[in-house]
Amino acid sequence: MNFQYTEKSLEWQRRIDDFMQEHIFIREKEYDAFVSQNLWTVYPELDQLKALARQKGLWHLFLPKSYGDLSPGLTNLEYAPLAELMGRVLWSSEVFNCSAPDTGNMEVLAKYGSPQQQNQWLTPLLKGEIRSAFLMTEPQVASSDATNIETSIVRDGDEYVINGRKWWSSGAMHPHCRIYIVMGKTDPSAARHMQQSMILVPAETRGVKVVRPLEVYGNLESPEGHAEIELDNVRVPASNLLQEEGSGFAIAQGRLGPGRIHHCMRLIGAAQRALDLMCARVKERQTFGKKLSEYSSIRQDIARSRCEIEQARLLTLSAADKIDRFGSKEAKDLIAMIKIVVPQMTCTVVDRAIQAHGGMGVCQDTPLWKFWTYARAIRLADGPDEVHMYQLGRNMTRG
Ligand SMILES: Cc1cc2nc3c(=O)[nH]c(=O)nc-3n(C[C@H](O)[C@H](O)[C@H](O)COP(=O)(O)OP(=O)(O)OC[C@H]3O[C@@H](n4cnc5c(N)ncnc54)[C@H](O)[C@@H]3O)c2cc1C
Known part of the structure; x- marks a missing residue:
């Protein structure tokens, strides 16, 4: 048992801290003032900061070594102190493409997505070009038990039809949010942990309606926000299903790992x-x-x-x-x-x-x-x- 950070870890910590000192802390007040006055609008300098972080190699560091070529090569243990440094300014993790809920969603796509799904959604997420949301919780059921989820995902020819209501969909209000990972039931008669599936729903799909943003202690937490969303006869290609029918619960368990x-x-x-x-x-x-x-x-x-x-x-x-x-x-x-x-x-x-x-x-x-x-x-x-x-x-x- 060794309680010292390795030289490699210390070097990464220095790099993140230098970036934070040079580019983040000095913009903290300006960022807060901007987002409080410009709802659902991205801080104008954010893209520039992201480009700079990416250029310096300080980019999606959360994706562990086990993801092979997709990963910058850090372990979770090496990433932990870096996330801690980012936690000093809450919006800074987006600058390094390490923000929730995208990190968990990227891991799901990297682990369970088909090559086509990865190409379409994981690639732009890894580049930081789009944002994403994870739609599990529902207002009408106690969602701390995921087996209660009621949203239906029904196969119809080459498509799935999705009906349900979600809330607390973090990030769904963000102007760059393009993709939702939706959890629902494909077979309510199956064994309890085999009823659920996860499916990719582009935010622009017909039948997706953002009902309202939710406030956290009176704060809309713009620009990411937390949305209540209605899914009314939403149709997506059958190829949007993650893995096979009934694997939603297992994927949710996987998502509860590092990303969480x-x-x-x-x-x-x-x-x-x-x-x-x-x-x-x-x-x-x-x-x-x-x-x-x-x-x-x-x-x-x-x-x-x-x-x-x-x-x-x-x-x-x-x-x-x-x-x-x-x-x-x-x-x-x-x-x-x-x-x-x-x-x-x-x-x-x-x-x-x-x-x-x-x-x-x-x-x-x-x-x-x-x-x-x-x-x-x-x-x-x-x-x-x-x-x-x-x-x-x-x-x-x-x-
Ligand atoms: C800011 C914020 C962001 C969120 N982001 C997302 C998101 O991006 N996507 C998403 O799908 N969901 C998200 N959620 C929803 C979150 O995951 C749920 O609120 C949580 O799982 C609880 O579900 P619930 O609200 O339905 O509460 P309920 O399931 O109704 O539970 C209410 C309370 O019952 C008690 N309780 C439950 N089970 C037990 C038990 N076994 N023993 C004792 N007491 C128990 C707990 O006190 C619990 O808080 C977010 C929530 C918040 C507040």
């Missing part, structure tokens, strides 16, 4: 930045004749936060390492553990940083409120905490 620990990796970065901001702030401010940093309660908050971040970071690295060595299935307990621990830890740490900032902590002058809403939403978006605990507890008491 990226949020945890990024959240560690958000928590670390919150703590760094807190430390800087409490050294500056004074009440009742003392600097805030001299109060025991503040020091305890800082000390606890440092411990909790480091615990969560090591657990996350351990999960990444286990995925690399043994695969997502073998790493499922560690994956569940970080999903239970990391978003909650981030909420707690960010909340302490908010408190130490006083009124400034809840306004737009720091990224803290965004970190908090992101971490809070991930406690649902990445599967509710309780479901990960339910599954981990079940694994521990089996047999």
Whole structure:
């Protein structure tokens, strides 16, 4: 067991950090101001930043070595600290083509897509030319249990006809979103885990209706957004099905692997930045004749936060390492553990940083409120905490 980053990992960390210092942090305020005033519009300098990152080789680093030629050659363990660095500015992962939900969708296409599907959708996603969404959750059923999904996918000659209603389709409001991966049922009479399939639906298809964008604590999270979408007799070629009928659940499980620990990796970065901001702030401010940093309660908050971040970071690295060595299935307990621990830890740490900032902590002058809403939403978006605990507890008491 070695707790040191390798030279290779440190070199990649330096490269990402240099890029962030040179190009991202200086644009943070301008980016926030732009997106708050220009709904569903991409920040004008984003394409330029993406081109620069790509030119420097800082591009889709998330795609692990196991994907062969498609991958830039990093392991999940090597990628984790890079995602952490990106997590300090939430929109920065798109600059490096490492943003959700595209990362998970690219992995699905790379792993399960046919050559034709890959050519049509994976290639432009890997180039960062288009964005994508993953449509599983439905308003009318408890979707933390994916077997409840009701959307129907019915074969009709050379086509499939899709009917259903989805919501919380992250990224679907983005002006460049072109493709949805839709989960639904091809055979409701089959065994419970064989009823579902996944199918590719181009966003422009007739019958696709974006009903409304959803707000997260009053924020539309433009330009990606989260959409409610109606699928009304949507017809796509039969060749749009991913793998064969009934494989949707297995693909969903596969998607829960690396693509789904990226949020945890990024959240560690958000928590670390919150703590760094807190430390800087409490050294500056004074009440009742003392600097805030001299109060025991503040020091305890800082000390606890440092411990909790480091615990969560090591657990996350351990999960990444286990995925690399043994695969997502073998790493499922560690994956569940970080999903239970990391978003909650981030909420707690960010909340302490908010408190130490006083009124400034809840306004737009720091990224803290965004970190908090992101971490809070991930406690649902990445599967509710309780479901990960339910599954981990079940694994521990089996047999
Ligand atoms: C910001 C955000 C982004 C999202 N992005 C996407 C996306 O891109 N694509 C997509 O398909 N979905 C997305 N989701 C949806 C997310 O995956 C679901 O909200 C989540 O799976 C829970 O499903 P539900 O909302 O139907 O809640 P329900 O299934 O109704 O569950 C409600 C609550 O019941 C409790 N519960 C459930 N099961 C158990 C259990 N076993 N033990 C104890 N308590 C339990 C939990 O507290 C849970 O929060 C997103 C959600 C959010 C908030």
